[in-house]
Amino acid sequence: MKSNSQSPTRNTSSLSLRESLTHLSLSILCLSLLFKTLSRENGEPLIASLAFSGIAFSSTYSMIRWLGPTFMRAGLKGKDLSKRDRKEIPETMGAICAVVYLLIIIVFIPFPFYKDIVAATSGGGNRDVVRGFEEVHIVQNGRFLHKFPHSKLAAYLSAVLSLQSVVILGIGDDLFDIRWRHKFFIPAIASIPILIVYFVDFGVTQIVIPIPLQPYLGELFQLGPLYYIYMAGIAIFCPNSINILAGINGIEVSQSLVIALLLQPTRTSSPSTCSSPSSASPSPSSSTTGTPPASSLATPTATSRAWSSPSAVSSATSPKRSSSSSSPKPSTSSTASRNSST
Template structure:
């Protein structure tokens, strides 16, 4: 366990370095044209963009420094060197590094949405290759109530690799979709990282000790650098994290979920992101018009955020459009304003939905409420993972 102590020391140093480096690099990003204007503020101050690349780089450097410490015993006795575990860690860091590079390219070039789906798929390839070489386990355990029809387990073969690739795509984009207000992207990532670390600590007593140690090796420095980034991104934000941070975070969570064999548990920790994705599907797939930005609307007079809206012209509505809007209205999932020629509805994100149900509020309050919801969902995830799981699985 001495390696964990050293990892904690390195992570604390990573926090300090990230915290010190971000303010010093802010002007450099602005001079390079990497800045934005906070649309939820009344001022037009330039705020550096894509600062997630700083925390991402420090996270990777810390992980690289830790490699000889994690495998110190193996380096001393080469015949006992754990080649498989070493390959897993290198593949994990390679995938994260690829996502850092591709995410920064997205921030600089402002790539189209179709590329946002392709990039995580490409970056996950080293991960999937190592999984195939070391494990190649493509079997799902069937819940107890379904075993009389499907058996105790089912091997889905290639579809399992498709599932893992889709997991990487979902994790990277789910954080990016639930974003747009100060501190939300980084805040939700901190809570998910803490949830995974708590889960790892609980499971260290089980038979998957090495897998959860591997997860801790990655999540601990990630959490440290992300906490430093949160300090500067919290309301009122001094920096914007950019797509770089969302991509690195999503790939990091996907990496530990896949290689530590608890991808379904990781998805449980993504419950708010899953809800937000499902709620956003009509706009993401253009069934309902989707503007480029679905940020909440800033009311300068009241200094509060209100739900943003999108316009649907009645003449252009298909039968599917009409039926969907009607169902969502009946279920009170959208707020509609209708006249003779058009229907105006709120943009379908969890952020706007919160504003509809709880009313206009300040940006800092809105972020806090959404992060409280993330914490509540984490408690639900642990409830599902432990007490409830015994009803569906043998352990």
């Protein structure tokens, strides 16, 4: 009986030969894609992201199987309430997923900035960079350096810092069983790095009013300093709305997939006031008087796009001409022939 009770643990904690070969092949394929992206000019961050996703999947799948008995020996275990036998299974497996994800996004940092890193180095990296005096910095040794996008890197690192804060507080919740009224504000605390970077780089405190309410409240609503409290509230709402059904197997992930699938139709079906050709181009009457038509005044984006072109500006600023002045002048040869015949 003792050997029979321990045999499932041994089988579930180790990978089969088929699983080992599958994950090994996937990891080798992803690593080859990563090395191939380094030979490209811009680093191919999208392909690198897909390759890192495959590595993260194989690593997480394998480590959950390998570290399950270790977690159970440490007391991190519980009964599976969704099964008839309700056997004990390891808990806090989310820590493995979170640590692997954090390591992956940290290693991924050079790939989205690969082109800027290569351009900022001496030698061949500077030959393909179009440099102007506004876009470069001159260092003391006289070498031209491409302007690195520090704001994008700061936003990326702030997101990593927020994720690390959530992971630390989440693991603390699993270990010390923090009360609900205390861990309710954990996402708001973790969102502080992102909000600080947003305040420094952007500082826009307007929100878009839902389309059914726009005739009554307008398109935008200014919140001011309350915007950051609003975003902290959003950070609290999103994870708790997903975590509220975490006790039922499959429901938590399923509702996340449904939300992700519904986001794209919502974005593509939103009305755009700048898509109609009539509003994007000025009418003939308005091009002669120098004033945009009334239909384009309702869409500032379309108006600025249509009137920013040189042809539109020249036609708008040119004085009104009569039909006789706009007709082509007779050529010199035809004038001379008429004079000779006269």
